[in-house]
Amino acid sequence: MNEEITLFSVPRMPLIQLGDDLAQLIVEKMTNAGQELQSGDILVIAQKVVSKAEGRLVRLAGVTPGEQALELAEITGKDPHVVQVILDDSHEVVRARRGLLIVEQKSGWVCAHGGMDRSNVQPVDGEEMVALLPENSDASAARLRTRLADLTGAQVAVLISDSHGRPWKFGTMGVCIGCAGIPPLWNQRGLHDLFGYELVASEECIVDELAGAAALLMGQSSEGRPVVVIRGYTPPDVPAAPATSIQRPKEFDVFR
């Protein structure tokens, strides 16, 4: 039973560059702010800074749109270069309409633009760069978790978050696309309710709830707060698993 949770952002994170030791920067900025990582903390890190540290950037002008990209650009009204970048990082186009391009990104996430993003990416030599998702966000989370343990001794969970839209509702929300040290799902099947009724279909995606909570502190424009610490939340006592384990296989997807 979790009775109280606190979330706080790590202040003054610098712009992240290829090769930056993200874990070390986080520890340094936390120390400067009088904060300290504790075992049991859950660190939520915006995908964008992980992608930057890993160099998952593409120079838009260097991309040559192929036939499919030109067609989809026509349908969606989007820049054909942008569309080509999205296609190169995707398995499948799920929906294309004016103003909308939803794909299954190579890691398996179904989302607009496959998570590709133009905002908050520093131009290089005056040329626009776009950011892709980390190649394997679960592996990135695991590396960051190990590095944080090496630096601080604290056993934390790490979540990598992105913002996804939803089919039936306006607005995006923070979701988890990679994690380490935490079970993404809390399976409550077989537990009983207050009147002894057995729960048959209760499985809660706690990592999306955690990522959504962290997004409340991140903002998406010029806030520069890509790292949030969640303290006081005890996950269910089941083995940790990668975030990809929450992906519904296509054969169980009734909306594709």
Place this chain on the structure above:
Amino acid sequence: MNEEITLFSVPRMPLIQLGDDLAQLIVEKMTNAGQELQSGDILVIAQKVVSKAEGRLVRLAGVTPGEQALELAEITGKDPHVVQVILDDSHEVVRARRGLLIVEQKSGWVCAHGGMDRSNVQPVDGEEMVALLPENSDASAARLRTRLADLTGAQVAVLISDSHGRPWKFGTMGVCIGCAGIPPLWNQRGLHDLFGYELVASEECIVDELAGAAALLMGQSSEGRPVVVIRGYTPPDVPAAPATSIQRPKEFDVFR
């Protein structure tokens, strides 16, 4: 800029009955626990207790399944009485498959079973009752907000939450189906990123992020913690609106 948020649950909430003054019970239990509502707090209340207080319960055995319910029961493998209750509270069946019945509930929410729920509902005279969503969750939230202000003087926001599944991912998460005193969406279009790039498609659904965060403290089985207070979150300075304003109209829905 929100730098720190705290969430805590209200302990020892009793079983809620038709006609209960939910706001008064919340204030009473908070007082007993040494907690106090403050202006600016966001109160997240599980739909189930609101539905119970409003008497949105149906005696399952008293329902006679019609032709459509019998057909859908066959397809889904669900109890025809349950299916009839769902149909009676819905506009439209969105998807029906073995083990799955997704509808647009009368308030406009697209979700499994139209939010109807069998768990944590007290039997009456030994007969099973199921709970529907509140008739108008935004109105329920507004009433609770007014009553809380009358009782405590605190100007709070009220969210009514439910658990919804997602098409491409396993697990449910807490979402907002009714709210008062808070804008559901934070429209960041026109704001600029760290490099002056204008955000063109950023609209964040903060009420779903808040409801998801609160769900981390609620549990879904026998925890009996249906009320969570979120403290320290300052919503964007735009007018409050009902949660129904986040519903994507059917003509913009590319997945139906």
